[in-house]
Structure formats: C-alpha cells, structure tokens
Amino acid sequence: MKNKQLKLILVSTPIGYLGSGKGGGVELTIISLVKGLIFLGHKIILIAPKGSKLPFESELLEIRLIDGIDQPSWQHQKRTDPILIPSKSVLPSLWEDVIDIADQSDAVINFAYDWLPLWLTKTKVIKIFHLISMGDESIIMREIINEISQLFPLQLAFHTKIQSKDYSLKTDPTIVGNGFDMENYFFNENVNGPLGWAGRIAPEKGLEDAVKVANSLDEKLLVWGLKEDIEYASKIENSFKKEIIEWRGFLPTNEFQEQLGQCRALINTPKWNEAYGNVIVEAMACGVPVIAYDLGGPGELIQDGFNGFLVKPNDIEGLIKATKSISEIKRNNCRNWFEKNATNKVFAERVESWVNKGLNKKSLQTFKIN
Numbered sequence: 001m002k003n004k005q006l007k008l009i010l011v012s013t014p015i016g017y018l019g020s021g022k023g024g025g026v027e028l029t030i031i032s033l034v035k036g037l038i039f040l041g042h043k044i045i046l047i048a049p050k051g052s053k054l055p056f057e058s059e060l061l062e063i064r065l066i067d068g069i070d071q072p073s074w075q076h077q078k079r080t081d082p083i084l085i086p087s088k089s090v091l092p093s094l095w096e097d098v099i100d101i102a103d104q105s106d107a108v109i110n111f112a113y114d115w116l117p118l119w120l121t122k123t124k125v126i127k128i129f130h131l132i133s134m135g136d137e138s139i140i141m142r143e144i145i146n147e148i149s150q151l152f153p154l155q156l157a158f159h160t161k162i163q164s165k166d167y168s169l170k171t172d173p174t175i176v177g178n179g180f181d182m183e184n185y186f187f188n189e190n191v192n193g194p195l196g197w198a199g200r201i202a203p204e205k206g207l208e209d210a211v212k213v214a215n216s217l218d219e220k221l222l223v224w225g226l227k228e229d230i231e232y233a234s235k236i237e238n239s240f241k242k243e244i245i246e247w248r249g250f251l252p253t254n255e256f257q258e259q260l261g262q263c264r265a266l267i268n269t270p271k272w273n274e275a276y277g278n279v280i281v282e283a284m285a286c287g288v289p290v291i292a293y294d295l296g297g298p299g300e301l302i303q304d305g306f307n308g309f310l311v312k313p314n315d316i317e318g319l320i321k322a323t324k325s326i327s328e329i330k331r332n333n334c335r336n337w338f339e340k341n342a343t344n345k346v347f348a349e350r351v352e353s354w355v356n357k358g359l360n361k362k363s364l365q366t367f368k369i370n
C-alpha cells in the first residue's frame with residue numbers, strides 16, 4: 001500500500017441502525033467508506049447501533065454493535081431546541097465503547113450530527129475527526145461546530161463547499177464529497193423511461209414539488225424511500241390523483257439502482273440546504289440525469305446542461321421545462337461524472353488524506369479542561 005496503514009474507529013449515526021433507512025444518506029456513506037478504506041489497506045473498527053449490517057466482510061474489519069434507544073433527528077426539531085438525550089440512549093453508549101478501545105486506534109471518525117461527540121473532542125481524551133453530514137439545522141449544533149473549527153480546524157470535514165458555508169469556520173474547510181461503490185451501479189441507456197424521485201419521505205425533502213411536475217405532465221412518478229413522516233406522505237397522496245404516485249418502498253441498493261436506472265430523469269426537490277444528496281449521484285451512476293433545485297449539494301454535483309439541470313428553488317415551471325428538455329442530456333455524461341468524482345475509492349482517498357493531515361499537523365488547541 002502507498003500510505004502507512006491506519007487503524008481507524010468509525011462511529012455510526014445514532015439515529016438508526018445501518019440498513020434501517022432512518023439515518024438517511026449517512027448510512028450508505030459509512031458503508032461505502034468502510035469498503036473504500038479497506039481497499040486502501042486500512043484497519044477498521046466500526047461501532048454502530050445493534051441491528052446494523054454490512055453487505056461484505058473483511059479480515060481488516062471488526063464490527064461492534066451497541067444496544068440503545070435511537071436519537072431523535074435534528075432536522076425534525078426546532079432550531080432553538082436544547083440537546084436531547086433519551087433514557088437508555090444509544091449515543092452515549094456508542095461513545096463509551098469508543099473511549100474503552102480508543103487506545104487501539106490512530107484516529108476516530110464520527111458520522112453523527114450530534115453534540116456529544118463534537119463536545120468530547122474538546123476533552124482531547126481521544127482524537128476525533130468529524131464528517132459533518134448536515135447544514136445548519138440547530139443553534140446549539142452550529143455553535144459547537146463553529147467552536148470545534150476554532151480549536152481543531154483540521155478535524156472537521158464537509159461533503160460540499162456550499163454545506164460548509166452554513167458555519168463560521170476558522171480555516172478553509174476540508175471538502176471530501178461522498179462516494180459509492182462502482183460495482184453496485186449499472187449503466188442503463190434507456191432514454192424513454194418514467195420520472196423518478198427518491199429520498200426520505202419528510203417535509204425537508206419536498207416530494208410534493210416533484211409530484212406537481214408529474215401531475216402537470218399527466219405522468220406517473222415512481223417514488224423510492226423510507227416513509228419517515230407518514231402524515232406528510234398521506235397528505236401529499238391525498239392532494240393528487242391516486243395513480244400519480246407509484247410508491248416503490250425503501251429498497252436495498254441492488255434493487256434500488258436497478259429500478260432507478262430505468263428512469264429517464266430523477267427529480268430532486270429539497271427544501272433545505274442539502275449537504276450532499278446521495279440519490280443524485282446514485283441516479284447518475286446508473287446514467288440517469290437529474291433535475292434538481294439549486295439548493296445546497298445539488299448545485300455542486302450537477303453541471304447544468306451536462307449531467308442534468310439546475311432549477312431555482314420552488315420553481316415548478318422551471319422543473320417542468322427542464323423535464324421536457326431532458327433528452328438533451330447524454331446519459332453517458334452522468335456515468336462519467338460519477339466515475340470521475342464520486343466512487344468510494346476517490347472518497348476514501350480524500351478521507352485518508354484529511355485524516356493524515358490532521359494526525360501529522362498540530363491543531364490550534366487552546367481549550368483547557370479542568
């Protein structure tokens with residue numbers, strides 16, 4: 001291997017077990033990265049909520065499963081809400097396990113968008129790197145991320161530049177993008193398929209706008225994803241003709257990509273500063289162009305007119321116009337963009353370089369714990 005082997009502890013999201021879908025894009029980010037880092041020859045200990053499963057095994061991988069109650073997600077709380085840790089919460093238990101075994105590792109990488117692991121960094125008991133998975137969703141989270149940036153700027157990374165702009169950072173942010181296992185996504189050249197939408201079914205993902213497009217074109221919209229907010233899902237269903245939405249459920253990646261690849265376009269309509277947008281890149285990996293609101297991550301993943309179209313947020317007419325022009329986008333461009341920018345191999349290399357930089361250089365540590 002090119003670089004020195006690292007012993008890394010990766011700590012999963014406390015929102016749900018890997019495979020539950022509750023953790024959203026972070027779940028696939030972790031799974032893809034573990035595989036990418038193993039490919040680079042690193043040793044990984046993954047600490048994750050009980051029930052988590054990975055679709056591969058390796059002698060370089062150990063998984064430690066921790067029992068406990070899921071954390072509530074920040075995006076469904078008020079910005080001013082305090083930190084909430086339920087009784088028997090999995091979050092502190094995950095981190096107790098990290099503390100127990102941290103001396104066996106070179107570094108710990110945290111994937112939880114949560115206050116506790118960020119705050120723990122200040123104790124310097126363990127060297128924690130944080131891949132921040134969301135934009136500014138809560139005041140207390142923004143404060144702690146800003147603070148860690150002042151004290152340990154090299155230990156923070158973001159998925160996109162635009163996401164990182166939500167925070168007041170001490171130095172230029174480290175941007176690592178995201179990555180997906182090339183072997184799991186097959187190119188589909190069919191240009192005449194249906195329209196698709198994918199994501200957690202929750203208000204911040206804006207499914208209703210994509211349904212409006214399908215409705216106006218008198219077409220079906222295929223929808224994949226976990227119904228996180230059942231009330232919101234039925235409200236949308238009841239606002240349109242029943243046959244417009246075809247619910248396809250929350251599928252494992254192999255089936256998801258197979259069905260997604262048949263679409264002529266994916267419509268992506270976030271209502272928040274999307275940190276990245278996994279489904280956008282997964283669609284492109286299958287050759288499917290994406291029409292998305294220019295809000296957060298999509299603005300950095302889509303090159304307007306090359307691998308999809310960018311539309312002003314909430315501009316339904318703009319989405320309709322872009323959908324009518326989708327045949328102008330070459331499906332090969334989408335796959336090529338993916339292969340160049342977002343495989344789990346390039347993602348793992350960026351993460352490796354971020355961690356190496358953070359391990360070698362001194363952070364600007366000024367915090368003293370008594």
Ligand code: UDP
Binds near residue numbers: 023253282
């Ligand atoms: N997803 C899936 N099966 C489905 C639909 C979606 O596994 O049927 C996954 C998809 O692979 C992606 C995640 O759900 O990793 C959604 O992540 P995204 O970054 O798009 O949005 P988030 O939920 O993180 O806001």
